[in-house]
Amino acid sequence: MSTNKSPQQLQQAMEKLQTRFLSKLRLKAELFADISQQLESGILTTFPELINEAHQLAGSCGTFQLNHLGILARHIETIALSVDASEKLQGDKLKNLIDSLRLFVNEVEQVLTGPRDFSSNLLPAFEMAQDVWLVLNPSALRDELCAQLSAFGYPVKIFSTFAECIEALRIQTPALLFSEAVLADQLLFDQKELIDIMSEHKRWLMVYSATDSFNLRINAVRHKTHGYFVSPLDIPSMMQRITRLFDDSTFSDKKVSILDDDLLLAEHYSWVLESAGIEVQVIRDSRVVIPELLSFKPDVLLLDMHMPEFSGAEISGVIRQYESLSSLHIAFLSAERDIQLQLQALSYGADDFITKPISNEHLVTAVKLRLARNRDIKSLIERDSLTGLIKHGSIKDAVLIEFDRMQRSGEHFCIAMIDLDHFKNVNDSYGHAIGDVVIGTIATLLRKRLRRSDKAGRYGGEEFMVVLPKCRAKDAKLLIESILGSFRDIHFSAGQQSFSCTFSAGIACSSSGYADADMMMNASDQILYNAKRGGRNRVFIDLEGE
Helix, strand or coil: CCCCCCHHHHHHHHHHHHHHHHHHHHHHHHHHHHHHHHHHCCCCCCHHHHHHHHHHHHHHHHHCCCHHHHHHHHHHHHHHHHCCCCCCCCCHHHHHHHHHHHHHHHHHHHHHHCCCCCCCCCCCCCCCCCCEEEECCCCHHHHHHHHHHHHCCCCEEEECCHHHHHHHHCCCCCCEEEEECEECCEEHHHCHHHHHHHHHCCCEEEEEECCCCHHHHHHHHHCCCCCEEECCCCHHHHHHHHHHHHHHHCCCCCEEEEECCCHHHHHHHHHHHHHCCCEEEEECCHHHHHHHHHHHCCCEEEECCCCCCCCHHHHHHHHCCCHHHCCCEEEEEECCCCHHHHHHHHCCCCCEEEECCCCHHHHHHHHHHHHHHHHHHHHHHHECCCCCCECHHHHHHHHHHHHHHHHHHCCCCEEEEEEECCHHHHHHHHCHHHHHHHHHHHHHHHHHHCCCCCEEEECCCCEEEEEECCCCHHHHHHHHHHHHHHHHCCCEEECCEEECCCEEEEEEEHHHCCCCHHHHHHHHHHHHHHHHHCCCCCEEECCCCC
């Protein structure tokens, strides 16, 4: 399902789901009324059906903001499970069950005839601005930090006092505030209004201190800051942290699949997650779960535990038979509360449990936490540890995939091969540790400046490959030249020395008519070589692609 829905469309969809659920609830109430009459007549054969229906309602009623009905349905399920068919019909448990069924029917009637509240409490997705505010003493460090942030494309505002910053915060809040821990003998953590505004708007706060103080670090933890840096400030590490924060804040490129026999509930979850910017697939048939997952490639699967034909545990076990789905995070989303049954289900290969009913806000939070965990695990497997970019094999796979897509759709793409100029001299002059900083910095710059659809990978030691879908050669050249200009402006420090670096790049475009992906990659490598021979610090493209 696409996430390109307006808030009004999402709200209307949720209202339609609510109406459909109420219609379904009317039918369930009629069924419970029939079952209560049968139980009074001594017919106990309806117990399995009653248990299944009550279990499903226990999970779905709360989701549709009918918590009291969900609690009552769970009570009915618990009693039904505890009643032995051999018990005498006049037993207290059976009487309690019949009374509870009648109460449920009456409560449903009140819900259906009473006023309806369709407020859905959707959590809207939003694009966070990437502005950074600095609250620092006037210094060379402040000027350097401002220049480096600007080179990475972050809009910057500078404040010299906490009072100036607080006054500005009353009007506008930045995505990130980077502040000295102590400024003009004032402690950052004593600035209650500043802390409260940043916290209320869920903005990030980073701390810089001239000394490494344990007490200040504890204060930073207590105020949930997102970074603590000490003098001398490692600017490349700080830039990597900032870029990672912005990368982690969006889930628009993350996917979730849902398999639940209650399709109304599955659709509800889908709309809630889509409203938070997450792409969702609802699987309607357990038998096609594998091809659906292989096609959609989700990061997380929300799986019901109790389904009529196959249990969630069985489905989980089948999924784990496929190596290509080994990194998929499987979370049971179920009304099951029995710990033993939960543990037994997890033994089939699922990762954890989310208990129904669950509010919209908690669902979004729970799913985002699992998306983040899945991303971290996949990053360890698929990404280069120094740069955070995808590895050699994966970036080549990205070219193959894009070439295949181009052949099917006719939409052209470009490859840029990038190589740092005179990098051996950097290692020889300043050491390999500084060389790693340079490599990490260009990787951070690529992650910051590329589109979400683009792919960047570390191709070799100081060589990188960028895949640019739906991109013409001249646009690719403008983009890579812009990145080169920003990289040229970044200053690196090694002791008392300062230096800057450049790179050369070669761009090949599929519109030049390459026979296959390998030929296109070889062409970009040759064009890079020509850029090196042409004097370095420049970007060349294939003439046909122009």
